[in-house]
Amino acid sequence: MAIPERFSNLPDYAFPRLRALLSGIEPGLKDGETPTVLTIGEPRHAMPDFVAEVMAANIAGFAKYPPNDGTPGLLSAIGDWLGSRYGLNVAPERIMALNGTREGLFNAALALCPERKNGQRPAILIPNPFYQVYAVAAAAVQAEPVFVPATPDTGNLPDYAALPPELLDRTAIAYLCSPANPQGAVADRDYLEQLIALADRHDFLVFADECYSEIWRDAPPPGALAVATDMGLADRVVIFNSLSKRSNLPGLRSGFVAGAAADIAQIRRLRAYAGAPLSLPAQAVSEAAWRDEAHVAASRALYQQKYAIADRVLGNVPGYRPIQGGFFLWMPVADGEQAARTLWAQAGIQVLPGAYLSRAVDGHNPGQGFIRVALVADAEQTEPALQRLRAVLYDGKTDGEG
Secondary structure (H helix, E strand, C coil): CCCCHHHCCCCCCHHHHHHHHHCCCCCCCCCCCCCEECCCCCCCCCCCCCHHHHHHHCHHHHHCCCCCCCCHHHHHHHHHHHHHHHCCCCCHHHEEEECHHHHHHHHHHHHHCCCCECCECCEEEEEECCCCHHHHHHHHCCCEEEEEECCHHHCCCCCHHHCCHHHHHCEEEEEEECCCCCCCCCCCHHHHHHHHHHHHHHCCEEEEECCCCCCECCCCCCCHHHHHHHCCCHHHEEEEEEHHHHCCCHHHCCEEEECCHHHHHHHHHHHHHHCCCCCHHHHHHHHHHHCCCHHHHHHHHHHHHHHHHHHHHHCCCCCCCCCCECCEEEEECCCHHHHHHHHHHHHCEECEEHHHHCCCECCECCCCCEEEEECCCCHHHHHHHHHHHHHHHCCCCCCCCC
């Protein structure tokens, strides 16, 4: 039986690749040390205290089919949060509940990417490195994925404005993650204004992945929809967010998409056929989580404590860049795969090679000389782990070679 070729060039996913890379290597640990996994972006701070109570109070909801778009209470809670966080007034018809941001980032491309743009195959712009669902979405709609460097030379954000006008004219969607996974960079208001103006000039949508928006160093990052609204261009932006990072609830699989009413109507229409709605108990927990900020502030303070630890332990490593938002360190090394193997063999620490989050363009993979380090463990585990990481990869070396 023939299989579709549109997914044939997808590399193996990052974590199976990492398991294969480290297979057969015994973790190097001293007496009293335990392996430290700093690979996956799975928050380990405490989830909100009210989760079990709200879930239990709504347990009978598992016996009912839930509304696909989101309950009125949940849509209202998300709208109120967008108002308090960004000063936006977003009506319920401009919001839809999601099973986390990943499926939304995928399904929105299915719903909104046209088959042709100005008579040509559409392009989807993707920062490189990037969250891997962006490329899968481009493949699914048979658009051309255009991987745009997001490196230290560009402030770790993609310079979409530098692309040729003829490419921008057939662009349908530009993905942006801010705070960025994996680099921890934040798109400021000037950057967002320039990108949104570019989208309006060349008639494409900005898909703003903002799932790390509530984890930041000094000030809350600006939101793309808020900036676009101020510019009178709200219809150029679709935003995605979730409770996974904000509320330490990755297993709840709860998020939302918001944008222009016409775009959300198209997404709702598609997901009515192919989407998996959140259960009613999950929607009740989600409503409570979006209405509570105390647990978010407490969790953010823990991340800020770990930022300070990373700055203290690694701050004078050549090429170190302090995290501005999110919880990933993007550390320079000579070769990410070799560094990952060495760290596991000599220190019992697992990190992710940066090349697994990037694509090679013209023979160059912009993630090859980096590792991603997830600061998800508590501070007591983080500090000794980073000290061991430094000792293995950087102390006594001039190039960060693993």
